[in-house]
Amino acid sequence: MAREYPPLLTAVIICVLMTVLAGAYALLANEGAPPPGPPPAGTPGTPVTTGAPVQVTSRTFSITVTPASTTTRPGDTVRFTLTVHPEGGFSAPVKIKISATALGGVYRENRDLGTVSVPYPPLTYEVTAPDLPPFISTATVDAVVTATGGGTVRTEQVQLVIRR
Template sequence: MAREYPPLLIAVIICVLMTVLAGTYALLASEGAPPPKEPALPPAPAGTPGTPVATGAPVQVASRTFSISVTPSSATARPGDTVRFTLTVHPEDGFAAPIEVNVTATALGGVYRDNHDLGTISVPYPPLTYEVAAPDLPPLVSTATVDAVVTATGGGTVRTERVQLVIRR
């Protein structure tokens, strides 16, 4: 014989189950929803310490940086000749950090490689001169081009300049 339950008990059990299911669905559905927006605070009176005053003009933040130039950018020499290169630093927007200078050179398809640390220069950034003695050429080679990259690093900024030295017998 089947046991009968009162209809009111069945209705209460169904309501409880539906409430639990609806709550679970709401919790699971809200995981992908964007977070609620915070209410906007009323604006502070103009001139309040620590509060920027809106003027409507865009704010420009000057980035402190520098550029470099190397002269000459290319030169021709005979083996053994000395060539003088000059690096000039051009600070911008009050840049004043120390700058480390390195030179990396390659020639003859990478057979010749040379690296030099030229040191660190500081404000007021005097021109940095670097003298290079043109290397001797291998037998049966009448002309070679040395490609160099001057790298200046300072204040989180890296600048490079390419320089070329052509060596002819």
């Protein structure tokens, strides 16, 4: 016998999956491209040891999901955009995972969304808020998007509040 889930839970899962898929798509654009290595010694433009301090730019990234929090009614459509922001020449693949909870922790979902690569285009996705179960006037879906790449881990909190 197939197990049935409440519509709110289904909506929460869909929201989380859409967020993760958008992040994964952005990261997969640069799959397999290795970071640039140092030039051979004596190559024009190669720094020479002079004793002067050299400022090193850190290769890292950040992520944003907009809106980070929104309130909607059942049946309304919400548009989210996930963006990976490379900094200091960062070009490593980024692995995206999502973890969501709803209904006071009764529901928990963890998903691996895959890996995305440069040029990390913004990903836009739409989610339709599900109907709420009887006697429930408000439900909140909390999700954490985790991006890992090049030795860096970044997280972004996302919240969807559904009200009758």
